[in-house]
Amino acid sequence: MDILQEMSTLLQQGRAPKVKELVEQALEEGLSPKQILDEGLLSGMGIVGEKFKNNEVFVPEVLIAARAMNAGVEVLKPHLVKQGVESKGTVVLGTVKGDLHDIGKNLVKMMMEGKGLKVIDLGVDVAPSQFIESAKENNADIVACSALLTTTMGEMKEIVDKVKESDLSSVKVMIGGAPITQSYCDSIGADYYAADAATASDIALKICVG
Numbered sequence: 592m593d594i595l596q597e598m599s600t601l602l603q604q605g606r607a608p609k610v611k612e613l614v615e616q617a618l619e620e621g622l623s624p625k626q627i628l629d630e631g632l633l634s635g636m637g638i639v640g641e642k643f644k645n646n647e648v649f650v651p652e653v654l655i656a657a658r659a660m661n662a663g664v665e666v667l668k669p670h671l672v673k674q675g676v677e678s679k680g681t682v683v684l685g686t687v688k689g690d691l692h693d694i695g696k697n698l699v700k701m702m703m704e705g706k707g708l709k710v711i712d713l714g715v716d717v718a719p720s721q722f723i724e725s726a727k728e729n730n731a732d733i734v735a736c737s738a739l740l741t742t743t744m745g746e747m748k749e750i751v752d753k754v755k756e757s758d759l760s761s762v763k764v765m766i767g768g769a770p771i772t773q774s775y776c777d778s779i780g781a782d783y784y785a786a787d788a789a790t791a792s793d794i795a796l797k798i799c800v801g
């Protein structure tokens with residue numbers, strides 16, 4: 592089997608040490624870091640994302656595959672920076688104030704990173720002002736907010752209002768989490784809603800690269 596195809600398969604199986612080894616081997620064989628990233632790691636993560644969206648694999652498999660992806664990316668990182676591969680866009684991501692649920696947010700982060708986006712993860716219990724400050728500091732394309740509680744989802748309206756009030760007119764607000772719906776998204780004037788991490792990363796990439 593071709594080394595990149597093998598890397599993709601092992602990543603889907605979540606075999607982090609093997610993936611790391613193959614990335615090292617591919618670099619030694621002279622493959623370009625970008626080719627390894629696109630055709631080995633991102634291709635594998637893309638397949639996992641599709642399967643997750645179709646309920647063919649579940650949260651544990653995605654987390655394990657993402658760990659394998661991270662192991663491979665760690666080896667590639669210095670080479671990618673050297674080669675000047677730029678990130679495709681910047682997303683400021685967090686779980687809203689009062690809410691400590693982060694499993695879904697972390698999946699969104701992994702899938703977005705898997706698409707080549709830079710994700711600034713503000714963690715959980717993030718106040719609206721923190722989203723705004725970070726978006727300004729990092730020249731973000733997207734502010735992405737997660738909420739799992741009906742009592743905290745109202746925070747998203749404040750974030751949307753604050754983005755509109757500040758000089759961040761080109762920044763899009765994306766929202767998600769179990770209680771969030773498209774109609775809620777429309778009612779608070781947020782730009783995008785996605786029901787799952789794979790769709791969230793597809794939309795984010797489209798926003799950033801057109």
Ligand code: B12
Nearest residue numbers: 690691692693694695735737740741767768769787788791
């Ligand atoms: C795990 C869990 C916890 C864990 C959280 C651990 C952690 N590190 O996250 C713990 C035990 C800490 C917890 C605590 C609480 N929980 Co809780 N919890 C859950 C549970 C069982 C699973 C949530 C989860 O991780 N799902 C798996 C992930 C993968 O799914 P997800 O988050 O929905 O994310 C997906 C999508 O929504 C989307 N997505 C998520 N974020 C984003 C963001 C963007 C931008 C986009 C586009 C998409 C997107 O993509 C993800 C992947 O596809 C849910 C039940 C449920 N059905 O949701 C209850 C649930 C959310 N919890 C609930 C409650 C009540 C609480 C507590 C108040 C309980 C208590 N009395 O203390 C506390 C609140 C603590 C707090 N302040 O946040 C209720 C909420 C009810 C409501 N109507 O608001 C639920 C629904 C359980 C229930 N049926 O009662 N909880």
